[in-house]
Amino acid sequence: MKWLKFAKYQIAEILPSVRNFYLIFLAIIIFITIISRSNSNFSGIDFASVVFIFIAGLNSFRSSFNFALANNISRKVFLKGMIVAIFPITITMSLIDLIINRVSNIFVPNPNNFDMIYGAYRDIDKRNIIRSLDWMPQNDVTTLLGTILWQFALYSTVFLLGVLITLIYYRISKPFKILVSVSPVILIVLNISIKGMLPESFGKGLSNFAVAAFGFETQNPFIAVLSFGVIGLVFSTFIYLLTRRAVIKE
Amino acid sequence: MSVIEVKNISKYYGKVCALDNISVKFESNKIYGLLGRNGAGKTTLLNLITNRLFPTEGEITIDGDTVIENDKAIEKVFYMTEKNLYDEGHTVKEIFKWTNEFYQSFDLDYAFSLCDKFDLKPSKKIKSLSTGYNSISKLITTLASNAEILIFDEPILGLDAYHRDLFYKELLANFIKKPKTIILSTHIIEEISDILEKVVVINDRKIAIDDSVEKILGNAYCVSGSSENIDQFIKGRNPVNIEQMAAFKSATITGQLNDNDREAAKKLNLQFSKVELQKLFIYLTKGGRQQ
Amino acid sequence: MFLDFNSEIPIYLQIAQSVEDDIIKGIFKEETQIPSTTEISVSYKVNPATVAKGFNILVEEGIVYKKRGVGMFVKEGARNKLKEKRKENFYITYIERLLEEAKKLDISVGEIIKMIERSS
Numbered sequence: 001m002k003w004l005k006f007a008k009y010q011i012a013e014i015l016p017s018v019r020n021f022y023l024i025f026l027a028i029i030i031f032i033t034i035i036s037r038s039n040s041n042f043s044g045i046d047f048a049s050v051v052f053i054f055i056a057g058l059n060s061f062r063s064s065f066n067f068a069l070a071n072n073i074s075r076k077v078f079l080k081g082m083i084v085a086i087f088p089i090t091i092t093m094s095l096i097d098l099i100i101n102r103v104s105n106i107f108v109p110n111p112n113n114f115d116m117i118y119g120a121y122r123d124i125d126k127r128n129i130i131r132s133l134d135w136m137p138q139n140d141v142t143t144l145l146g147t148i149l150w151q152f153a154l155y156s157t158v159f160l161l162g163v164l165i166t167l168i169y170y171r172i173s174k175p176f177k178i179l180v181s182v183s184p185v186i187l188i189v190l191n192i193s194i195k196g197m198l199p200e201s202f203g204k205g206l207s208n209f210a211v212a213a214f215g216f217e218t219q220n221p222f223i224a225v226l227s228f229g230v231i232g233l234v235f236s237t238f239i240y241l242l243t244r245r246a247v248i249k250e
Numbered sequence: 251m252s253v254i255e256v257k258n259i260s261k262y263y264g265k266v267c268a269l270d271n272i273s274v275k276f277e278s279n280k281i282y283g284l285l286g287r288n289g290a291g292k293t294t295l296l297n298l299i300t301n302r303l304f305p306t307e308g309e310i311t312i313d314g315d316t317v318i319e320n321d322k323a324i325e326k327v328f329y330m331t332e333k334n335l336y337d338e339g340h341t342v343k344e345i346f347k348w349t350n351e352f353y354q355s356f357d358l359d360y361a362f363s364l365c366d367k368f369d370l371k372p373s374k375k376i377k378s379l380s381t382g383y384n385s386i387s388k389l390i391t392t393l394a395s396n397a398e399i400l401i402f403d404e405p406i407l408g409l410d411a412y413h414r415d416l417f418y419k420e421l422l423a424n425f426i427k428k429p430k431t432i433i434l435s436t437h438i439i440e441e442i443s444d445i446l447e448k449v450v451v452i453n454d455r456k457i458a459i460d461d462s463v464e465k466i467l468g469n470a471y472c473v474s475g476s477s478e479n480i481d482q483f484i485k486g487r488n489p490v491n492i493e494q495m496a497a498f499k500s501a502t503i504t505g506q507l508n509d510n511d512r513e514a515a516k517k518l519n520l521q522f523s524k525v526e527l528q529k530l531f532i533y534l535t536k537g538g539r540q541q
Numbered sequence: 542m543f544l545d546f547n548s549e550i551p552i553y554l555q556i557a558q559s560v561e562d563d564i565i566k567g568i569f570k571e572e573t574q575i576p577s578t579t580e581i582s583v584s585y586k587v588n589p590a591t592v593a594k595g596f597n598i599l600v601e602e603g604i605v606y607k608k609r610g611v612g613m614f615v616k617e618g619a620r621n622k623l624k625e626k627r628k629e630n631f632y633i634t635y636i637e638r639l640l641e642e643a644k645k646l647d648i649s650v651g652e653i654i655k656m657i658e659r660s661s
Contacts, residue, residue: 002321005351013337063337069302070335071352072324248302248333281588418586426579426589444552444587463588464551471549524549 006073006081010064014056014089021052022096029100033107043121046097046112046151053090053155057162061170069248079243083236086159087152094151098144105137114147118221146221153228160235167242170249251313252278252326252398252431254299259308261294268294270455271308276399277448279429283463285439286452287535292435293332295452296401300329312399328353328395330388332404338377342370342387346394353395361394364420368413381408389417393424399431406438418445443527453535463527470530471507474500475520483518487511491533502533542576544585552587556595561604564615565623575605575613 025048032042060082068078101112111121121135169177210216215223254276261269269291276282286292297303299310301317301324309316315323336345342365350356365372368386379387385407392400406414422445425432434442449466451459459466470490473483480499484492491502502525515522542559544552560576563569578596582589596613599605604619643653 002325002352009348009351066335067337067348069300070331071349072300072321072327072329073352074301074319074321074324076319077321245304247304248297248335280590415586419583422583422586422589423579426582441586444546444585444591447588447590464553464591467551522549524547 002073003077003080003084006068006078007085009067010060010082010085011088013064014060014085017056018052018089018093021049025049026100029104033104036108042108043111044113044116045110046101049093049097049151050154050158053093054158054162057159058166059162061163061166065170065243065246066248075243075246079240082163083160083239086156090155090159091148091152093155094148097151098147102137102139109135109137111135111137112147114143114150114221117216118146118150118219118224119143149225150221153225153232157228157232157235160232160239164235164239164242167239167246171242171246253313254399254431255311255314256295256299257309257311259295259298259310260306261291261298261303262306267455269298269452272452272455272457273308274450274457274460276431276433276450278398278431280447281425281432281445282434283439283442283446283449284433284435284452285437285449285531287437290452290535291455292452293403296329296403296433296435300324300327300401302329325353326397327399327401328392328397329401330392330403330405332407334376334384334388336376339375341373341375342379342390343372345376345387345391346372349391349395353397355396357394357396360396361390364390364393367416367420382410382413385409386413386417393420396428397430399433401433401435403435405434405436406441414441418442421445439531440526440528449527451531451535458534466530467525467527469506470502470504470525472500472502472523472525473515473520474498474523475515475518479518479520483515483520490530502529542581542585544587553591553594553598556581556587556592557598560595560599561623564604564620565627567620569615571615571617571619573615574611575615577612 028048029045032045036042064082065078068075068081073081097112101110104110111119115121115135115137119138168180172180212218213223213227215221256272256274256276258271258273259269260267260271272295284292284295294303298305299312299317301319304318311317312323312326317323346356346358346361350358362372368390370383370386370390374383376384376387385405386409389402389405392402406417409417418441421432424430434446436442443463446463448462449459450457473480475483475498477494477497477499480492480501484501484503487503488505489501489503493500500523507522512522542556542563544555544559546552548555550558560569563575569575578589578592581587581592596605599613600607602622603616604623605613606616608614639653640650643650
């Protein structure tokens with residue numbers, strides 16, 4: 001079971017930065033909790049985890065790939081190990097994030113992203129009531145389980161996205177690299193002009209689709225988990241195709 | 251068993267040809283020297299053998315199994331590269347620990363005893379090591395892997411005379427204790443020529459020589475004497491190099507030295523001397539282009 | 542043991558010859574062990590196949606024999622055998638060369654004999 005060993009390596013590689021991230025994250029949470037006790041509240045601070053995981057994804061391909069080659073591990077074993085290693089990390093982070101959030105809520109009400117999208121918090125927003133006074137975290141099983149699953153799915157997908165982006169950069173030649181780098185700008189410009197050309201219904205349909213796929217309207221996180229699963233699978237397929245013939249680089 | 255067979259391999263980088271239809275066999279339990287000038291294609295060949303690059307054409311097998319994405323074949327090899335592939339934040343000890351995970355026959359005790367001999371602290375981080383000690387840490391990992399096939403690419407980079415000597419001795423001791431296929435790729439030949447059993451020379455993208463050291467050296471000789479006598483002697487023979495100092499000349503000639511040659515040389519008052527592998531290599535690869 | 546890596550004589554022959562030398566000198570006595578392949582290979586940094594080839598010559602000549610699992614031993618009577626062999630070669634290796642060199646330097650045979658008498 002070489003891939004399992006490689007997954008073990010991959011986890012051991014990421015763990016120190018996860019630990020450092022939470023040390024900093026906790027320090028910040030405590031700091032904010034202390035200063036915001038009296039007046040306002042804060043929300044969605046768990047977004048920091050998403051950013052961290054994205055960066056971790058961006059950083060993990062190259063050195064792991066080199067290490068795999070140094071030990072004459074085939075690309076397919078490397079890939080299997082690397083992707084499998086993501087899940088224990090993201091599920092653990094999802095749990096830790098939920099625990100941190102619920103504990104800090106004892107002192108200052110602070111909804112996480114899940115609460116804001118799928119919880120009662122959004123309705124409070126609609127009713128225009130002062131949030132901090134009115135909102136209490138829901139701790140029923142469905143909410144907690146939903147949070148853990150949804151965060152897990154989101155984190156895993158974001159990690160895969162990070163890996164995919166690095167891989168694209170790793171594989172393409174220099175001219176393409178520049179093209180990919182400026183493509184967001186091109187896309188924005190094109191988007192504006194395309195928007196004008198396409199019928200309004202197209203854009204609307206697209207956003208409706210997204211709203212449905214992520215269960216924003218129905219407030220169903222499990223639809224979102226499913227969608228993340230599909231996206232993650234698509235990312236993994238591209239990662240596989242890009243790794244299949246990847247070679248060592250100077 | 252640990253035989254590497256390279257069959258009709260060509261490698262192009264875009265339109266640039268790095269290896270041109272080469273075939274060579276590395277037999278089991280022998281020490282090979284893979285020689286060639288810088289840019290001759292040595293590292294490309296080694297990267298192809300270890301599935302780090304893909305060939306444009308041809309096939310490479312280890313004990314009959316293709317090396318392409320085949321763990322069964324490539325896990326028999328430990329390949330020490332000139333380029334550092336480890337995360338520089340790791341300590342030498344951590345590298346040992348992980349290599350131990352991936353190589354069944356890795357010997358941790360042996361690795362630490364080698365660290366002692368080479369005076370390398372295993373607790374040091376890779377990034378804090380000098381070029382020489384970086385090479386040493388990689389050498390130790392490779393030796394301790396105890397894989398069936400050990401490949402060293404420029405193993406003595408940055409090593410001082412003492413450490414080079416130690417490396418050659420440890421390599422031989424390791425080889426004698428448990429015979430394996432060893433490939434030493436280098437352009438520094440003089441020191442290793444007696445360690446090698448066989449030599450593969452790559453020149454100008456092709457295999458120029460693939461033979462035992464004994465045969466190669468037995469198939470060339472150096473003769474010296476007065477300029478005119480040497481000129482007379484080399485007529486009809488095959489000199490690869492001639493050096494002249496005033497009226498003194500010496501010629502390196504390929505071909506078997508027989509009694510007739512000895513007789514002829516004696517009449518002309520010429521002296522024979524040994525041809526060094528290094529020199530022979532220089533003469534034979536003189537025409538090779540550098541990329 | 543002494544090996545000259547600059548000599549035109551192949552290393553495996555040198556290994557055989559220098560073991561013979563040491564037997565004649567009495568360094569390696571009869572029925573005692575000569576250095577192992579490993580010892581020679583590692584200390585002189587020579588491929589073990591080369592060492593083995595040198596040893597084979599000695600085995601074929603009946604100078605040494607192999608004790609399974611122990612190593613190579615000098616055969617009884619090896620020293621005398623070697624001496625006989627060397628004596629046979631003495632004329633070719635030493636006298637002929639001596640005369641050759643003497644001819645270059647215009648030294649007469651009479652003078653050579655005088656020199657030998659002086660030094661012995």
